[in-house]
Amino acid sequence: MVYVETVEPGHFTLADLETLPDDGNRYEVVDGMLLVTPAPLPIHQTAVLELAVALRERCPEDLKVFVAPVDFRPTPTRSVQPDVxxxxxxxxxxxxxEKPLVLAVEVLSQSTSLADRVLxxxxxxxxxxxxYWIFDPAKEExxxxxxxxxxxxxxxxxxxKDSFxxxxxxxxxxxxxxxxV
Structure with a gap:
């Protein structure tokens, strides 16, 4: 397996994703930039699972619910993995x-908050x-x-405890x- 240490920052491609290690990190590419997210905390995973279950219970047959890591590739230079x-x-x-999603959900963590809210x-x-739903588990928001x-x-x-x-x-x-909970 070839690791991408030889790729210059800002020049990552979707093909380079295939060479990255399976090490528990989430790897995404946005217009040549490699985004690396460490393994999530239990509160993050709890929120992801609960959201996915709630959505799955009501999901019509023509739609499908996924949790990360699943690649959404909207362009030839972008691969992102929404939490749900x-x-x-x-x-x-x-x-x-590759086609537009109906819903993307990001569960905030200290390491992803800025990227999730802006990028x-x-x-x-x-x-x-x-x-696009943004869930902050620390604030229950x-x-x-x-x-x-x-x-x-x-x-x-x-x-x-307010409902949406x-x-x-x-x-x-x-x-x-x-x-x-």
Missing amino acids: LVCHRRHVGERTI KRRLYEQAGVAS LTVLELDGDTYVERAVVIG EAELPFPVRIIPGDLV
Whole structure:
């Protein structure tokens, strides 16, 4: 196996992802930049699992719920792995998903907060992801963004035991405080 130490920063390709070690880190490529995220903490994984289960229970048959690591490759120079995603079943490829997602969810952690709030928001917006949820487990806060044209609009910020009645990607009730128990 060839490791990518020879690749200059800013010149990573999707093909380079195949040469990276299976070491518990999450590797993503955005326009030549390699993003490395360490293994998540238990509170993060608890929120990911609870969100995925809540979505899976209400998911219509034409859609599919995944948890990371699943590659979403909206362009030939971008590969990102939302913590939870929902897409059309017909868009699931053998190794990746390339068509716009119906929902991308990022669960914040200390090491990913800035990238999730700024970089990934922009990437998902540019990729035409219909809805983007950002969940902060420390605050038990869910921020819901939905595309309005080609720009995200904040639809809701829900905290603690308040409930969010989603319409996108499909009707589902989410209570942020229940995601971290």
